[in-house]
Amino acid sequence: MTEPKSCCCCQREDLPWSGRGATLDISGCRFSLYPMDSDFVSIILGALEKTDTSAVWSQSDALSTVYRGKLPYVVDAVEGLFINAFREGVHMALECQFSKGCPGDCDGDSFLGWEGEAPNAAVVAGAHFPVLCKIALYPMGVPDYIDHIAKVWHMAEDAGLQPTSIHYATRLTGDVQDVFRYLESVCRLMEQSVPHYILHCTLSVNSPTQE
Amino acid sequence: MTEPKSCCCCQREDLPWSGRGATLDISGCRFSLYPMDSDFVSIILGALEKTDTSAVWSQSDALSTVYRGKLPYVVDAVEGLFINAFREGVHMALECQFSKGCPGDCDGDSFLGWEGEAPNAAVVAGAHFPVLCKIALYPMGVPDYIDHIAKVWHMAEDAGLQPTSIHYATRLTGDVQDVFRYLESVCRLMEQSVPHYILHCTLSVNSPTQE
Numbered sequence: 001m002t003e004p005k006s007c008c009c010c011q012r013e014d015l016p017w018s019g020r021g022a023t024l025d026i027s028g029c030r031f032s033l034y035p036m037d038s039d040f041v042s043i044i045l046g047a048l049e050k051t052d053t054s055a056v057w058s059q060s061d062a063l064s065t066v067y068r069g070k071l072p073y074v075v076d077a078v079e080g081l082f083i084n085a086f087r088e089g090v091h092m093a094l095e096c097q098f099s100k101g102c103p104g105d106c107d108g109d110s111f112l113g114w115e116g117e118a119p120n121a122a123v124v125a126g127a128h129f130p131v132l133c134k135i136a137l138y139p140m141g142v143p144d145y146i147d148h149i150a151k152v153w154h155m156a157e158d159a160g161l162q163p164t165s166i167h168y169a170t171r172l173t174g175d176v177q178d179v180f181r182y183l184e185s186v187c188r189l190m191e192q193s194v195p196h197y198i199l200h201c202t203l204s205v206n207s208p209t210q211e
Numbered sequence: 212m213t214e215p216k217s218c219c220c221c222q223r224e225d226l227p228w229s230g231r232g233a234t235l236d237i238s239g240c241r242f243s244l245y246p247m248d249s250d251f252v253s254i255i256l257g258a259l260e261k262t263d264t265s266a267v268w269s270q271s272d273a274l275s276t277v278y279r280g281k282l283p284y285v286v287d288a289v290e291g292l293f294i295n296a297f298r299e300g301v302h303m304a305l306e307c308q309f310s311k312g313c314p315g316d317c318d319g320d321s322f323l324g325w326e327g328e329a330p331n332a333a334v335v336a337g338a339h340f341p342v343l344c345k346i347a348l349y350p351m352g353v354p355d356y357i358d359h360i361a362k363v364w365h366m367a368e369d370a371g372l373q374p375t376s377i378h379y380a381t382r383l384t385g386d387v388q389d390v391f392r393y394l395e396s397v398c399r400l401m402e403q404s405v406p407h408y409i410l411h412c413t414l415s416v417n418s419p420t421q422e
Contacts, residue, residue, distance in 0.1 A: 030379045032413065034245035034304060041419060059378075062420035063304075063345050063413055066378050093245060093274075095306050095413070097347065099379050103357060109378065134274050136308065138349045138409065141356055146314060167270075167277045167320065168241045168310050168409070198349065198379070200411060202243065202274055202306070208252060209273040 022105040024112060027071040027187065029078050031096035032064040033085055043092070047085035050123075053077055055114035068110040071187055073118055074098070079180040080120025083127040086176075086205060094203040098187050101140075101196035124177065131179045132204040133161075133172040137186065139194040148193055152186050159185075179203065233316040235323060238282040238398065240289050242307035243275040244296055254303070258296035261334075264288055266325035279321040282398055284329055285309070290391040291331025294338040297387075297416060305414040309398050312351075312407035335388065342390045343415040344372075344383040348397065351407040359404055363397050370396075390414065 035043040055073035067077045082094050139145040156163035159182045161172040190197035246254040266284035270277050278288045293305050350356040367374035370393045372383040401408035
């Protein structure tokens with residue numbers, strides 16, 4: 001059996017990552033950036049380099065990057081990265097997966113030592129552009145997961161993000177900062193409501209598709 | 212309140228899609244194709260056009276496309292599309308979300324009338340290229356979701372897809388056909404095991420990143 005490199009949603013005793021589980025306040029986001037442009041390598045690497053990841057633990061592989069730390073700093077790093085990657089006229093999507101509370105998580109691979117202002121706050125504060133978004137929320141291990149999803153739908157209405165229901169997801173639209181404030185508030189609510197959640201999001205800019 | 216266009220994971224009575232739920236054998240896949248190339252529009256539209264969707268119900272919007280029908284034909288359509296979009300040397304990712312059993316689903320927006328050979332079988336049969344993949348499985352509403360995830364991890368081992376655990380997901384690698392056979396077998400197992408599941412996948416080809 002292959003030895004997993006890190007943790008996974010599993011504490012079964014017949015698997016090598018059995019009996020794990022984080023005791024610390026670790027939120028995480030795994031994301032992939034997809035600039036639909038032949039210059040994608042420099043857009044992705046440039047954004048990763050420009051983004052200040054001092055407040056999170058970070059690791060990249062061929063498919064995605066993961067940031068782990070305190071929730072506000074994880075959100076700050078992902079938002080900073082998305083804004084740093086934005087180019088006028090270049091269609092780009094960010095696929096991301098916020099999560100906390102996986103019973104197979106571990107205390108390692110994280111950084112929780114940051115305090116005060118988020119490192120990318122200044123970059124974020126100056127950015128405004130419209131974003132198309134879809135989200136899918138998974139509160140795990142609880143029979144009433146539907147109630148949590150309903151609450152989050154209403155939160156999107158209250159935030160002015162015009163939620164519409166599509167098969168398997170909810171569509172939203174709004175300014176980049178409003179979308180990220182909403183995503184952060186959903187994560188915050190979920191970590192207070194359920195032991196383990198995952199929030200999948202797609203953020204798209206400069207789509208050539210007219211609806 | 213905005214009237215949802217279709218269904219969502221919610222049967223709360225205070226929401227407009229309350230009391231719904233499919234009674235038919237409808238699986239679905241929502242997906243987005245991301246060719247990292249300035250020619251992305253023709254790659255995406257060309258693949259959508261070349262793919263035979265006779266056996267599924269299909270709808271596209273600015274963010275993604277959804278296919279709904281019987282599981283083997285949904286998988287056939289997504290696999291056919293991915294293969295039709297593949298171009299030698301072009302880095303491309305497919306983000307997809309297979310699902311069945313959402314309590315807010317409906318019997319509409321589906322096609323279940325196809326029988327016999329899958330429409331894209333010939334296209335699929337001739338295709339072989341290596342794929343990097345990550346998956347995250349969410350069996351909903353059950354306390355033992357971890358056991359299902361563990362089983363699927365072992366299935367990936369048995370399928371020779373070399374699963375490795377990363378934060379919030381499992382990485383796999385293999386030939387495109389082996390990856391899709393595995394995804395289909397996971398969906399088949401889940402529909403037999405839990406009332407509602409979602410399987411998120413990222414499939415990547417021609418990545419310039421060396422690991």
